[in-house]
Amino acid sequence: MDKTARWLQKTLAYQFQDPALLKEALTHRSAARRNNERLEFLGDAVLDFVVSDIVCQQRPDANEGDLSRLRASLVKDTHLAEVAAAIGLGEHIILGSGEKKTGGHRRGSILADALEALLAAIYRDGGFVAAENVIRGLFAPLAAELPDSESLKDPKTRLQEFLQADGYALPAYRMEKSSGKAHKPVFEVSCRIEALQLSTAGRGSSRRDAEQQAATEMLLKVMKR
């Protein structure tokens, strides 16, 4: 693990007291029974907590819903995989021979899981503040340019807030038709704003999807007015 220890010191400025923890964090389940799955469980939680703290500090006026969406955008697996790839984590992951042959070092889920496990291992090895420092170091550049929380909202929420800001009543969604077999249903929903005499339609394989589509169409209409 000497090469890995040097890499860690260089990229994250952290040195393990217990090298066995570092090894466990980087061992994929394809390689050994003692692998990183338990550490990943803990790492997911410490990451969620520190990122929650970061978004609270960055957005002192945001409500719970906005904070939740901002956090989700930072800790989602595709994003963690990017962070892991950016620090070159992939080449330090210990894989079984099958995973190795099929490019496991570059697989998003394997990268994201190993990153989370590594954070937990640092917590176990060096305590909370050590883990927090590493997480802040990794996520600080991203936290500084967090996406506009508006853009992370789903269409129904955006439509509702857009209308409320102008003093209009909530849009009315109505199920117009449900068809198809029970295991493969199709829903058709209308979205209507009485005061503006506007109506749109949406369809989807769930009521929720159909409503979101109708809301998207309605947003386009009301924003053009």
Add this chain to the structure above:
Amino acid sequence: MDKTARWLQKTLAYQFQDPALLKEALTHRSAARRNNERLEFLGDAVLDFVVSDIVCQQRPDANEGDLSRLRASLVKDTHLAEVAAAIGLGEHIILGSGEKKTGGHRRGSILADALEALLAAIYRDGGFVAAENVIRGLFAPLAAELPDSESLKDPKTRLQEFLQADGYALPAYRMEKSSGKAHKPVFEVSCRIEALQLSTAGRGSSRRDAEQQAATEMLLKVMKR
């Protein structure tokens, strides 16, 4: 807040440096614009993390799935409400007049949210170790007698593991019938174990529910053999 500060000192052995944080943590949204919703967001995360750590330590051999179920059983809202009620948190929550009249002090969701917010306020006020100590103090008795992880599994998982332990093949689930309208479907599913010549049936409003019911019936049958 003097009465509340004394109660906190007595029950959780914590004293706030910044009393405004304590007040924010105990203020329900019905009472003020500056309420405990943001702290609840952060408190949920710190609680999840420390409880993850506790279950990892208590169950050094449990896999990720078991750890996840154990954590969920400890941090679910109904359980948090019990913990909050046990320390008498309800009478210190600041409610709007409507909520006060309708018994908001005893409502489970209000108690659970306030407890989470209080934990975040302690983290903000005294740092991670202060919050961790309070959480361990509250959850230690429960963590020491964590439920058997077996009993937290869903019926399909339990049936599968029961059969695998005896060297049998997996049970076969088959959709026998789906009826009802698309928005209110009824599914009927069979569960069959070829080698034992056993078959059971289940029905429910989703395929998953129907399968779980069929698995429950099958478990009863195979455990009686």
